[in-house]
Amino acid sequence: MTAFKSGFVALIGRPNVGKSTLLNYVLGQKVAIMSDKPQTTRNKIRGVYTTDTEQVIFLDTPGIHKPKSRLGDWMVKTAREALEEVDLVLFLVDADEGIGAGDRYIIKRLKEVRTPVFLVVNKIDRVHPDALLPLIDTYRKEFSFKEVVPISALHGNNTSTLLQLIVEELPEGPAYYPSEYVTDHPERFIVGELIREKVLHLTREEVPHSVAVVVEEMTPEEENRIFVRATILTERSSQKGILIGKQGSMLKEVGKRARKEIQRLLGSPVYLDLWVKVKRDWRNEEYMLRQLGYRQ
Ligand code: GDP
Ligand code: K
Ligand code: MG
Numbered sequence: 001m002t003a004f005k006s007g008f009v010a011l012i013g014r015p016n017v018g019k020s021t022l023l024n025y026v027l028g029q030k031v032a033i034m035s036d037k038p039q040t041t042r043n044k045i046r047g048v049y050t051t052d053t054e055q056v057i058f059l060d061t062p063g064i065h066k067p068k069s070r071l072g073d074w075m076v077k078t079a080r081e082a083l084e085e086v087d088l089v090l091f092l093v094d095a096d097e098g099i100g101a102g103d104r105y106i107i108k109r110l111k112e113v114r115t116p117v118f119l120v121v122n123k124i125d126r127v128h129p130d131a132l133l134p135l136i137d138t139y140r141k142e143f144s145f146k147e148v149v150p151i152s153a154l155h156g157n158n159t160s161t162l163l164q165l166i167v168e169e170l171p172e173g174p175a176y177y178p179s180e181y182v183t184d185h186p187e188r189f190i191v192g193e194l195i196r197e198k199v200l201h202l203t204r205e206e207v208p209h210s211v212a213v214v215v216e217e218m219t220p221e222e223e224n225r226i227f228v229r230a231t232i233l234t235e236r237s238s239q240k241g242i243l244i245g246k247q248g249s250m251l252k253e254v255g256k257r258a259r260k261e262i263q264r265l266l267g268s269p270v271y272l273d274l275w276v277k278v279k280r281d282w283r284n285e286e287y288m289l290r291q292l293g294y295r296q
Contacts, residue, residue: 059086117146125154195213
């Protein structure tokens with residue numbers, strides 16, 4: 001019998017390359033929300049993949065980018081720390097886009113650490129196979145990758161090969177978490193994230209980035225039902241208006257979509273009591289950031 005292997009793997013890449021999608025696919029459940037908006041993932045999310053022979057702990061990091069607010073500052077710091085703590089870095093890029101300034105910025109950061117790096121070329125379902133090799137060559141000129149793995153995180157193409165290569169890279173080690181453990185985020189946090197995801201999907205422009213969700217109450221009720229009260233915080237009253245919508249139509253739609261997924265997560269019927277409040281400048285307030293889980 002071979003020894004048990006375990007280790008930590010950081011997912012790094014520009015916003016929207018599919019880091020959260022890959023994590024959710026590998027884990028077979030939604031632990032990170034996904035959308036086509038940058039900065040969808042604000043925290044370091046830990047996802048644990050366990051089999052009889054290995055345990056891989058994935059860190060889905062917020063993107064590395066130049067900080068603009070205090071929240072942005074913290075996100076960059078979190079991402080950099082993650083690079084140094086881990087056994088392996090997966091650098092995800094979009095097969096459908098050329099190498100950009102964002103990718104070069106990340107490569108510069110990767111050169112500062114000694115951790116081995118795999119280049120994971122995602123979204124291959126979107127490109128002709130002929131386009132893949134030139135793109136990979138461009139990346140190979142910039143950095144010496146341990147492996148290059150083309151995948152589609154959305155459809156699961158080649159993800160098992162990727163997993164196999166990851167495990168080969170990991171040292172022998174113990175299981176750090178019990179086998180049934182999938183994520184370090186409490187249900188309450190994921191519930192808030194699922195609501196935020198629906199806001200990201202349904203709104204545009206400045207609204208998505210100015211939104212945070214606080215889950216104030218999760219109370220079991222009769223017939224296995226769970227009462228969830230949550231508040232969507234926004235920075236301006238004009239945004240509050242958009243989020244509520246004509247006769248409450250937007251808030252109703254957000255609630256309807258979020259409730260469906262929260263029910264799936266909790267495995268119980270859910271009554272979702274959703275509110276919108278204006279909390280100016282929450283992104284720069286220490287207290288709020290801590291309350292929302294963006295600070296440890
Ligand atoms: P992140 O910001 O890197 O975490 O990216 P997300 O996981 O949130 O994904 C961003 C967008 O890309 C979402 O709309 C995903 O559905 C989409 N996406 C992710 N992986 C793939 C893929 O393999 N193929 C295609 N076509 N779309 C993908
Ligand atoms: K995203
Ligand atoms: Mg993400």
